Amino acid sequence: MTTKRPNFFYHLHPPTLPARESRFGYTFGLGGISLLLFLVLGVTGVLEMFLYVPTPAGAAESVRQITYLAPFGWLLRNMHYWGGQMMVGAVALHMARVVLSGGYKGRRFNWLIGMALLVLTLLLDFTGYVLRWDQDTAIALVTGTNLINAVPGIGPMLYRLVIGGAAVGQATLLRFYAWHVLGLVSVAAVLIVWHSFRVRRDGGISHREPAPGPASRVGREQLVKTELVAALLTLVVLVGLSVAVDAPLGPAADLTVLAAELRAPWFFLWIQELLRSAPPFLAGVLAPLAVLLLLSVLPYALDREQAGVGEWFNRPGRAAQGVFLAVLITVIALTARGLLR
């Protein structure tokens, strides 16, 4: 036992934890990595706000200034960009871990908070992408928001609410900016705190019970050390990517210019592929909602068993795991098809 007073990070955990489930090889630290990326995005994002100009005429130019003129602005912007992409990946992998190791068992409500966080992460990534306001992102904005128009009945009204007018323009950029830097971020922050609180409330990280053999436990110092290593590795990858590969930036958006090849951002490529072959409302609205609904009800409809918690590919959870993997593989296959076009 250490005699030092436990610092803040220790207080996030119970004094002792089950040994097996505290190992990096069980959670891969994915929830914590998502949280870390969110914090990094907050810091780099706020710094970007000091130079970013949310107007159609000024946006792309100000991003150019951040990238090429402001000292270390390129690093800041690249870290924000890659942080966003990595966060989408980390959140998705975190979900996969939870499904495949039965982590949702007995914690169905926290699974729903997790679903909301997945949606918020995607919305944050999309609204951020739009802020760049170059040719690619403007087209993604036009087609993405036109999907709202395809909703029968309330579509056109919702569309104007999102867009802030009859057509994409100044009001749209300002709205997306406000959602990105504050609206969505605050909701996400509240849910992240709630999500973490629920984990502790539900008895810490999910674990096997009864654990085979004498239940071995470790002190929380051990977990904090593992987390520190995971955090450092994540930062190394993030900074490495940011130094090696620049975030894209095309010519300022001009909604009157014909463009040759247009692609949705990578995390929505699967929807773009669906849109090629099915009506907009079905492919662009119902299909994504159906995927979200299906994932949300996994612990309610497909696996209500407590048995198998903490066990990779546990038997009672096979149906839930199967559905999850089927959805994941379909999304990955459609994304790959979009990338290879």
Place this chain on the structure above:
Amino acid sequence: MTVFHGSARPAVGRRQFLTWLTRGSLMVVSALAVGQIARYFAFEPTADVPTAIPIGPPDRYAPATLTYLGPARAYIGRDSAGLYALDAVCTHLGCLVEQRTDGGFACPCHDSHFGADGQVESGPASKALHHLALELDQDGQAIVDRGRSVAPETRLAI
């Protein structure tokens, strides 16, 4: 006012009633607030962009040509009957269609194809490209009205 005597107790106690009152008013106030926030969001600070766009004198467009005009986001064509304006905005999700070498149009977003007259050749788009209204102003300038579509055979005689 009802007065209860002795051991006669109301079906709903005072505490219960106050709890309901509190919850009820909180709900009503929240519903009102959400409604007002929705109205706030519906406010549109910038005026709608004008739908009528001047495109110069009609004889500027040579016979048997098709020209893309950025400000109008439309293809201006001229045939033997006169001038027409074909909306370049794809009826699927709003990308701008490009002219193919054979005179038809292709959309770069989800690969819809349209004939030279704007009719759908292959999806996912299900509606033909719009033909936009064309008129002359007092100075003889042609004006495209993006807010009004017309029948495909409509022409502005030159």
